[in-house]
Amino acid sequence: MKIEPFASFTGTPVLDNVPSADLAIEARGLVKRFDGFTAVDGVDISVPRGAIYGILGPNGAGKTTTLRMLLGIIDPDSGYRCVLGHERPTEVARRIGYLPEERGLYPAMKAVEAIAFLAALRGVPLKEGRRRGRELLEQHGLGYAADRQIRQLSKGMAQQVQLLGTLVHEPDLVVFDEPFSGLDALNQGKLERMIRSLAERGTTVIFSTHVIAHAERLCDQIAIIAGGKVPFAGPVDAARDRLRPQVRLETRAQEGPWRAAIPADARHEGRFWFFTLPESGVEPLLRALIEGDAGILSLSIERPGLHDAFVSIAGEAAARALEESAQEEAEKAIQKKGRR
Numbered sequence: 476m477k478i479e480p481f482a483s484f485t486g487t488p489v490l491d492n493v494p495s496a497d498l499a500i501e502a503r504g505l506v507k508r509f510d511g512f513t514a515v516d517g518v519d520i521s522v523p524r525g526a527i528y529g530i531l532g533p534n535g536a537g538k539t540t541t542l543r544m545l546l547g548i549i550d551p552d553s554g555y556r557c558v559l560g561h562e563r564p565t566e567v568a569r570r571i572g573y574l575p576e577e578r579g580l581y582p583a584m585k586a587v588e589a590i591a592f593l594a595a596l597r598g599v600p601l602k603e604g605r606r607r608g609r610e611l612l613e614q615h616g617l618g619y620a621a622d623r624q625i626r627q628l629s630k631g632m633a634q635q636v637q638l639l640g641t642l643v644h645e646p647d648l649v650v651f652d653e654p655f656s657g658l659d660a661l662n663q664g665k666l667e668r669m670i671r672s673l674a675e676r677g678t679t680v681i682f683s684t685h686v687i688a689h690a691e692r693l694c695d696q697i698a699i700i701a702g703g704k705v706p707f708a709g710p711v712d713a714a715r716d717r718l719r720p721q722v723r724l725e726t727r728a729q730e731g732p733w734r735a736a737i738p739a740d741a742r743h744e745g746r747f748w749f750f751t752l753p754e755s756g757v758e759p760l761l762r763a764l765i766e767g768d769a770g771i772l773s774l775s776i777e778r779p780g781l782h783d784a785f786v787s788i789a790g791e792a793a794a795r796a797l798e799e800s801a802q803e804e805a806e807k808a809i810q811k812k813g814r815r
């Protein structure tokens with residue numbers, strides 16, 4: 476099927492050159508409506524094989540709905556998806572590991588049995604699932620809990636067991652829906668390392684999040700999603716490069732020929748000048764300052780972070796909603812701890 480570029484797609488066209496065979500996921504113009512409400516409104520995503528890919532957006536942006544369409548749990552009303560080379564994702568379910576947003580294992584099951592059960596759902600014989608389950612629990616420092624019932628584990632531990640259950644059949648693609656939510660800082664760090672090591676072994680990882688720091692630290696590529704639309708999809712660096720670096724300059728001289736090198740819209744606050752690095756780059760700026768006798772006391776050039784890029788791409792309202800989502804989750808985590 477020939478896919479025409481989606482009219483509203485404004486993402487970086489970097490991936491246009493990636494052949495489809497090198498993509499673990501290719502989605503074009505995915506649309507999903509619920510009772511007349513458009514939850515996902517023409518989403519385009521290209522996930523290269525072996526990449527760590529983040530879907531970043533606030534609560535209600537359409538992340539879960541997009542992931543469910545990619546997994547074949549629900550079908551799009553329109554659009555095209557191709558997952559691990561198949562247009563019907565359920566045909567490759569055994570090559571996919573999925574951690575849903577709603578966590579839950581049978582409370583009466585032992586940890587090792589829960590993993591073997593999830594493995595069996597993906598075609599691994601129970602005996603082999605138990606063997607791999609014990610091995611995985613050992614590898615992740617949970618060997619001591621293998622024969623404990625899920626109800627005897629802390630929430631964080633149970634979540635880790637479920638996570639291992641998504642990896643036990645050695646999938647080529649893992650799909651994690653908000654994998655960091657509900658984990659404390661220590662376990663979040665462990666999960667980041669696990670995701671990196673999966674990608675190093677060639678597994679493709681796609682996860683949703685509303686925490687910019689996770690996307691910025693981990694992802695090769697991201698899709699920014701807000702109100703069901705994806706205004707940007709591509710490398711994290713390409714998102715950041717949409718904004719020019721910012722200069723902070725401190726000079727000994729107050730006036731002089733060097734002032735011609737400072738853009739007209741520069742801000743002057745206290746001892747510092749703040750301005751956007753001119754298109755011509757750092758070297759001509761430095762030269763003009765030195766030759767113009769500025770007497771440079773300090774100069775720093777800062778590349779914009781993903782937060783600034785998000786604001787510029789998705790708008791301030793979406794950025795505020797993203798912050799509120801992250802804050803809501805942090806508050807929930809504190810309440811949960813308090814109830815224990």
Ligand SMILES: Nc1ncnc2c1ncn2[C@@H]1O[C@H](COP(=O)(O)OP(=O)(O)OP(=O)(O)O)[C@@H](O)[C@H]1O
Nearest residue numbers: 509510514532533534535536537538539540541576
């Ligand atoms: N089965 C459904 N029926 C009706 N509306 C739905 C259904 N699933 C999702 N929605 C709506 O679609 C929108 C997108 O939901 P979705 O769960 O995909 O967002 P999300 O980005 O994953 O947010 P969250 O982080 O809160 O889960 C929301 O307004 C949600 O209420």
